[in-house]
Amino acid sequence: MNTSDSEEDSYNERSALVQCESPTIPSYNQDHDVSLPQQTDTKRRRPVSSGLDEPGPVERERASTPDGEEEELTLKYGAKHVIMLFIPVTLCMVVVVATIKSVSFYTEKSSQRLIYTPFEEDPNSVGQRLLNSFLNTIVMISVIVFMTIILVVLYKYRCYKVIHGWLILSSLMLLFWFSFMYLGEVFKTYNVAMDYPTLVMIIWNFGVVGMICIHWKGPLRLQQAYLIVISALMALIFIKYLPEWSAWVILGAISIYDLIAVLCPKGPLRMLVETAQERNEPIFPALIYSSAMVWMVGMADSSNPGSADGRLRNEGGARAQEEEESEDDVAHGGRRRYSAEEDLEEDRGVKLGLGDFIFYSVLVGKAAATGGDWNTTLACFVAILIGLCLTLLLLAIFKKALPALPISITFGLVFYFSTDNLVRPFMDSLASHQYYI
Amino acid sequence: MTLAVFFGCAFIAFGPAFALFVFTIARDPLRVIILIAGAFFWLLSLLLSSLVWFIAIKASNSQDLTLQKGLLIFGVFFSVLLQEVFRFAYYRLLRKATEGLAAISDDDGSAISVRQMAYVAGLGFGIMSGAFSMINILSDSLGPGTVGIFGDSQYYFITAALMTLALTLLHTFWGVVFFEGCEKSQWWVIAAVVSLHLLFAGLSLLNPLYEGSLPPVYFITLTMGIWAFFSSGGSLHSLSALCTRRKAEGESS
Numbered sequence: 002m003n004t005s006d007s008e009e010d011s012y013n014e015r016s017a018l019v020q021c022e023s024p025t026i027p028s029y030n031q032d033h034d035v036s037l038p039q040q041t042d043t044k045r046r047r048p049v050s051s052g053l054d055e056p057g058p059v060e061r062e063r064a065s066t067p068d069g070e071e072e073e074l075t076l077k078y079g080a081k082h083v084i085m086l087f088i089p090v091t092l093c094m095v096v097v098v099a100t101i102k103s104v105s106f107y108t109e110k111s112s113q114r115l116i117y118t119p120f121e122e123d124p125n126s127v128g129q130r131l132l133n134s135f136l137n138t139i140v141m142i143s144v145i146v147f148m149t150i151i152l153v154v155l156y157k158y159r160c161y162k163v164i165h166g167w168l169i170l171s172s173l174m175l176l177f178w179f180s181f182m183y184l185g186e187v188f189k190t191y192n193v194a195m196d197y198p199t200l201v202m203i204i205w206n207f208g209v210v211g212m213i214c215i216h217w218k219g220p221l222r223l224q225q226a227y228l229i230v231i232s233a234l235m236a237l238i239f240i241k242y243l244p245e246w247s248a249w250v251i252l253g254a255i256s257i258y259d260l261i262a263v264l265c266p267k268g269p270l271r272m273l274v275e276t277a278q279e280r281n282e283p284i285f286p287a288l289i290y291s292s293a294m295v296w297m298v299g300m301a302d303s304s305n306p307g308s309a310d311g312r313l314r315n316e317g318g319a320r321a322q323e324e325e326e327s328e329d330d331v332a333h334g335g336r337r338r339y340s341a342e343e344d345l346e347e348d349r350g351v352k353l354g355l356g357d358f359i360f361y362s363v364l365v366g367k368a369a370a371t372g373g374d375w376n377t378t379l380a381c382f383v384a385i386l387i388g389l390c391l392t393l394l395l396l397a398i399f400k401k402a403l404p405a406l407p408i409s410i411t412f413g414l415v416f417y418f419s420t421d422n423l424v425r426p427f428m429d430s431l432a433s434h435q436y437y438i
Numbered sequence: 439m440t441l442a443v444f445f446g447c448a449f450i451a452f453g454p455a456f457a458l459f460v461f462t463i464a465r466d467p468l469r470v471i472i473l474i475a476g477a478f479f480w481l482l483s484l485l486l487s488s489l490v491w492f493i494a495i496k497a498s499n500s501q502d503l504t505l506q507k508g509l510l511i512f513g514v515f516f517s518v519l520l521q522e523v524f525r526f527a528y529y530r531l532l533r534k535a536t537e538g539l540a541a542i543s544d545d546d547g548s549a550i551s552v553r554q555m556a557y558v559a560g561l562g563f564g565i566m567s568g569a570f571s572m573i574n575i576l577s578d579s580l581g582p583g584t585v586g587i588f589g590d591s592q593y594y595f596i597t598a599a600l601m602t603l604a605l606t607l608l609h610t611f612w613g614v615v616f617f618e619g620c621e622k623s624q625w626w627v628i629a630a631v632v633s634l635h636l637l638f639a640g641l642s643l644l645n646p647l648y649e650g651s652l653p654p655v656y657f658i659t660l661t662m663g664i665w666a667f668f669s670s671g672g673s674l675h676s677l678s679a680l681c682t683r684r685k686a687e688g689e690s691s
Contacts, residue, residue, distance in 0.1 A: 080467040080468040080471055081467045083467065083471055084467035084470055084471070087470070087474075373577070374574065375573040375574055375577055376570050376573065376574060379569055379570070379573065380481055383474060383477050383478050383481055383566070384478070384481075386474055387474065387475065387478045390471060390474070390475070416481070416485075419485050419488075419489070420485070422492075423485065423488040423489050423492045424484055424485060424488040424570075426488075426492065426495075427484075427487075427488040427491050427492065427513060428488075428570060428571075428574070429574075430510055431510070431514070431571075432571070432574065432575060432598075434507075434510070434645065435594070435597070435598065435601070435642065435645035435646060436510070436511075436514050436639070436642050436643055436645065437571060437601050437602075437605055437638070437639060437642035438484075438487075438514050438517040438518055438521070438567075438639055
C-alpha cells in the first residue's frame, strides 16, 4: 500500500514526554522538548518528547516554601501522572492485541509493501534477509529525519498554514480511510452483514467528531479516546505492512534516533520545542496526548491575557485557552485574585507524544502476532510499562524534555527475544508436566 | 473445553487476585506502580532461571529423557530460589524508596507503609506468576479438544486453575511475611518462607497425583494466610471487633 507523502508528514512531534505546564518564568531548557519528530510511513506523527516541566515552575513560584515540600509535591504528582499515562498506553495496547488476535487481516502477509521499505525480505537466506532489513531501516529512518527537518524548517519560517493543512490531511486519512478499512475487516471476521448507507453514516460521524475533537474543541476524554484509537490504527498498519525483521530493526533504530534527536543540542525535535517555547506557542494539536487539561482559573497575571495563553501547554491547548478566557470574562474580578501558586496546584498532567503510543503498540502487537504465546505479549507489556515508569522518574529528576522511546523499547525488545526463546520452552515444559514454580 | 471451562478456570484462578486488585490497589497510583514493579522483578527472576535451564538443556544430551526431566526439576528448584532472591532484592529497593520519600516529606512517614508495600509486592509476584502459569492454558481451553485423550488426567484444567489460585495467594502471604521478617531481621522467617516455597514446588512435582498435591498445597495456603494475618498486625481481638462492629452497625442502622 503506497500512501501519499502528506500522510506521513503529519506525524511529526510524536514521541516525547512532555509535562504540560506553563512556566511563569520563561525557562526554555525546562519546558517541553519535542523529543522526536518521527515520521512514520503512512501516518506517523513525529514524537514529541517533552520533559516534565511540572516541578520547574512550582519551584520558582514557591521560592519561599522549603525545598522538601516542593519535592514531595513532585513525587506526589509523579505517581499520579505515571498512572495517567499507564492507562492510555495500556488501552492502546489492548486494542491492538485484541485486533491482532481476532482479525486475521493484520497478520496476513501481503505482497504489497510500503515504499519506505523497498527491499524484500527473502526467507530463505538469513544473511540476505538481515542485510535487507538493515537497508529498509536506513531508508525508513532517513525518510523520518527528512520529514522532521522539513517540519522544523516550516515551523521556523512560520508556515503555519502548511503545517496545519498537513496535519489535517493526515488525520482525515486516519479517521476516515483507515477506520473504514478496519471496520471492514472486523465485519469480515465476524461475518456481519452491513449495508453501505449505514456504514457511511457510522464512518462519517466517527470521522467528523474525531476531527473536531482533535483539532478544535471537545471533551477531554473524547479527545483522549480518539488519540488512542488513531494510534492503534496506525500501529496496526505498521504491523501489517512492515516486513518481519525490518520491523524489529526499525524499532531499535527509532529509539536510538529518538535519543539523539531529543537530547542533542542540534536535534530537530529539541529545536522544535525550543522554538515553540521562544514564541510562547503551544505545540501542534493532534500530535500529543495530554493526560490532563491544565486550566488555570484566573491567572494572577490578569493584565496580560496573552501570557495566559502561552502558558497552557497541553494539547487541548486551544480549547483550554478559550475556556479560560471565557471563564475570566464570566467570573469577573474575584477569580483573578487567585494566586498563581494556587493555580499551579491544579493538576498539570503529563504529555506523551502519539509516536510513543504507536511504537509501544507496534512492539506488543508484533509480540502477539508472531507465535501464539501469550506469555511473550504479557512480558513485553510489563517491560514497556516499567520503561515508561523509569522514563517518568528520570523526567522528575532532570526536569526537561526526554525521549520516551529508548528505555521502554529496549526493555521491550530484550524481554521479547528472551521470553520467546528462553522462557517459552521452560514454561511449556513445566505446563506439560504441571510443575509449578 | 470451550467457554464454560474457560470462564470457570479463569475466575477460579484470577478471581481473588482481581478482587484484591480492584478493592485495595486500583485507587492508589503508588500501589499500582509497586504492583507492576513487583511483577517485573518476578519476570526478571524467571528470565534468569530460564536462561540457566536453557543452557543446561543445550549442553546436555537431548535424547536422554530422564536427564531432561532431572534438569527440569533442577530448573524448578533453582527458579524458586531465584524468585526468593529477587523478592529480597525488591525489598531492598522498596526500603530505599521509602527512606527517600520519608526524608523528603516534612511530616513523619511516607505515603505508604512497609506493610502495605509488602502486601502489594507479594500480590504483584503472585499475579505475574499466576498469569504466566495459566494464560496459555486458558487460551488453549477456548478451542476444541478432548482433555486427556492420550491417557493423561481429564482434570487438567481445573487442577491447573486451583494450583494457580493457591500460587497467587501464597505469593501474597509470603510477601507479607517475608518483608516483616526482613524488617525485624528474623532470618528464620525468611528461611521458613523459602522452604515453604520449595515445598510447594516439590508438591507440584507429584502431579498428576492430585490427591498428593492439591490438599497439602491448600493446607499450606491456609497456614500461610493465618501467619500473614498475625504477622501484619491482625489479632483475634481485631477479628471479633470486626464482627461486633458489624453487628452494632447492623443494629443501629
